[in-house]
Amino acid sequence: MSSLRxxxxxxxAKDIRLEWRSKDALNSMLFFSLLVVVIFSFSFDPTAEESxxxxxxLIWVAFLFAAVVALNQTWARELRNQxxxxxxxxxxxxxxxxxxxxxxxxxxxxxxxALMAPLFMIFYNxxxxxxxxxxxxxxxxxxxALVVNGTFFAAMSLRTRSREIMLPLLLFPISIxxxxxxxxxxxxxxxxxxxxxxxxxxxxTYDVVFTTACLALFETVLQAE
Amino acid sequence: MKRAFPIxxxxxxxxxxxxxxxxxxxxxxxxxxGDVQRIFYYHVPSAWTAFLLFFVNLVASVTxxxxxxxxxxxVALVSAEVGVVFCTIxxxxxxxxxRPVWGIWWTWDIRLTTTLVLWLIYVSYLVLRRFSDSSQTxxxxxxxxxxxxxxxxxxxxxxxxxRTQHPQPVIGGGGSIDPRMLHVLLINWLAFSCFAVMLCxxxxxxxxxxxxxxxxxxxxxxxxxxx
Numbered sequence: 001m002s003s004l005r006x007x008x009x010x011x012x013a014k015d016i017r018l019e020w021r022s023k024d025a026l027n028s029m030l031f032f033s034l035l036v037v038v039i040f041s042f043s044f045d046p047t048a049e050e051s052x053x054x055x056x057x058l059i060w061v062a063f064l065f066a067a068v069v070a071l072n073q074t075w076a077r078e079l080r081n082q083x084x085x086x087x088x089x090x091x092x093x094x095x096x097x098x099x100x101x102x103x104x105x106x107x108x109x110x111x112x113x114a115l116m117a118p119l120f121m122i123f124y125n126x127x128x129x130x131x132x133x134x135x136x137x138x139x140x141x142x143x144x145a146l147v148v149n150g151t152f153f154a155a156m157s158l159r160t161r162s163r164e165i166m167l168p169l170l171l172f173p174i175s176i177x178x179x180x181x182x183x184x185x186x187x188x189x190x191x192x193x194x195x196x197x198x199x200x201x202x203x204x205t206y207d208v209v210f211t212t213a214c215l216a217l218f219e220t221v222l223q224a225e
Numbered sequence: 226m227k228r229a230f231p232i233x234x235x236x237x238x239x240x241x242x243x244x245x246x247x248x249x250x251x252x253x254x255x256x257x258x259g260d261v262q263r264i265f266y267y268h269v270p271s272a273w274t275a276f277l278l279f280f281v282n283l284v285a286s287v288t289x290x291x292x293x294x295x296x297x298x299x300v301a302l303v304s305a306e307v308g309v310v311f312c313t314i315x316x317x318x319x320x321x322x323x324r325p326v327w328g329i330w331w332t333w334d335i336r337l338t339t340t341l342v343l344w345l346i347y348v349s350y351l352v353l354r355r356f357s358d359s360s361q362t363x364x365x366x367x368x369x370x371x372x373x374x375x376x377x378x379x380x381x382x383x384x385x386x387x388r389t390q391h392p393q394p395v396i397g398g399g400g401s402i403d404p405r406m407l408h409v410l411l412i413n414w415l416a417f418s419c420f421a422v423m424l425c426x427x428x429x430x431x432x433x434x435x436x437x438x439x440x441x442x443x444x445x446x447x448x449x450x451x452x
Binding site: 149156157159160161162166169170172173174176177178180181202205206209210213217220221224 | 290342345346348349352353356357358359361364365368369371372373375376379380382383384
């Protein structure tokens with residue numbers, strides 16, 4: 001158990017330090033989602049009332065696309081110098097590597113969301129009519145739902161041709177219930193009609209089911225070469 | 226095995242012809258919908274067949290991950306391919322029927338959406354198989370099949386919240402059906418299942434041959450390079 005924790009921690013610390021020094025993924029994600037926000041607001045030009053209804057969808061679609069940018073780079077660093085091969089022969093648990101990568105992506109995408117959410121509020125004149133604090137569990141659970149499967153499928157698509165396009169093709173169909181839950185929960189909270197509890201529970205279930213599946217099957221994917 | 230295939234194929238073709246005759250001329254006309262209702266005899270059997278094949282795919286994928294038997298992988302590939310074909314038939318015949326009856330082509334109803342998502346998942350499964358050309362493709366595909374199967378109940382629950390517009394299931398559901406219609410439906414289902422088995426069988430043999438050829442080719446090139 002201690003090796004799991006130390007390997008996970010070491011890998012996260014290394015990835016975050018690398019990202020902090022280069023800021024490649026964060027900058028490209030930030031600019032990308034900024035572009036999406038601007039293009040969406042040109043294409044829809046909604047009133048305050050309408051934007052409450054559609055903002056949930058816009059926000060999450062923008063974050064989904066931006067997350068793919070980060071997820072695609074997850075394993076690229078480890079391919080150079082055969083780091084993954086070294087990992088395969090080392091006694092370190094495979095789940096630690098997976099957990100570290102998924103948590104690293106969670107931190108990165110959450111940071112992006114924290115920076116972009118105020119911009120959405122400004123561009124779409126948003127003010128939550130429901131309990132706004134519920135947006136935090138929705139955002140955390142939703143982001144985890146995207147990155148846990150995204151990290152896993154990014155590892156799977158390492159072995160395919162044109163792997164950059166492969167990731168969204170695998171990730172989006174599986175993510176449909178998660179995206180729907182995030183969008184509906186956000187819409188309910190922003191418009192203040194009804195209770196978002198059902199969707200939060202569904203998101204939680206999704207997270208538990210797929211985190212378990214990823215941890216159980218990652219070893220198989222890592223060893224596939 | 227080679228001789229068994231035509232022995233199976235001829236009765237399947239006859240059964241399909243008979244089922245077509247039953248569906249078009251014998252089954253009674255539906256009172257409100259008229260002739261367009263007859264698409265039901267193709268829509269429902271295709272759906273059942275597609276779901277059955279996707280289930281076969283899941284079982285074969287799990288079997289492959291446990292046993293690493295290449296035959297199980299071939300079964301998984303074949304059932305996914307034929308399943309996608311039948312699922313496409315469901316998704317095409319559905320709107321053709323819905324347009325005159327409901328007045329709309331499509332609605333985000335529970336069964337429609339679940340079927341569409343299932344179709345998307347299995348198309349992505351086939352895309353993965355197509356784009357991945359290492360010897361590890363079967364393993365990755367089997368993992369994706371398990372993820373897809375885990376996703377289906379979640380999709381179902383996420384849409385369950387909305388009011389459902391699709392007619393209730395006629396078998397074991399709240400709906401009622403004329404016994405003559407049920408008879409025709411079951412004959413069509415039998416015919417479609419036999420047809421699906423036949424397709425899978427042919428495709429399975431093709432896949433096995435294809436792999437044998439590939440293996441022989443790589444052996445040959447190995448042989449040449451050592452000479």
